[in-house]
Amino acid sequence: MATVTTMKCACDKCLCVVSLEDAIVKDGKYYCSEPCADGHTKDQSCGHGGCTCG
Ligand SMILES: [Zn+2]
Numbered sequence: 001m002a003t004v005t006t007m008k009c010a011c012d013k014c015l016c017v018v019s020l021e022d023a024i025v026k027d028g029k030y031y032c033s034e035p036c037a038d039g040h041t042k043d044q045s046c047g048h049g050g051c052t053c054g
């Protein structure tokens with residue numbers, strides 16, 4: 001039986017939910033994408049539809 005665990009992306013503005021398997025882990029937090037994990041230093045959004053973070 002597979003355990004599916006999801007968490008909201010640790011980015012404040014991001015509404016995405018990621019599974020722990022796919023998440024990018026940085027400083028013990030789980031992010032949905034590289035831009036989120038980088039704190040949007042490059043002015044990119046996470047790239048997920050409907051999400052306006054970044
Ligand atoms: Zn997002």
Ligand SMILES: [Zn+2]
Binds near residue numbers: 009010036
């Ligand atoms: Zn995110």
Ligand SMILES: [Zn+2]
Binds near residue numbers: 054
């Ligand atoms: Zn974000």
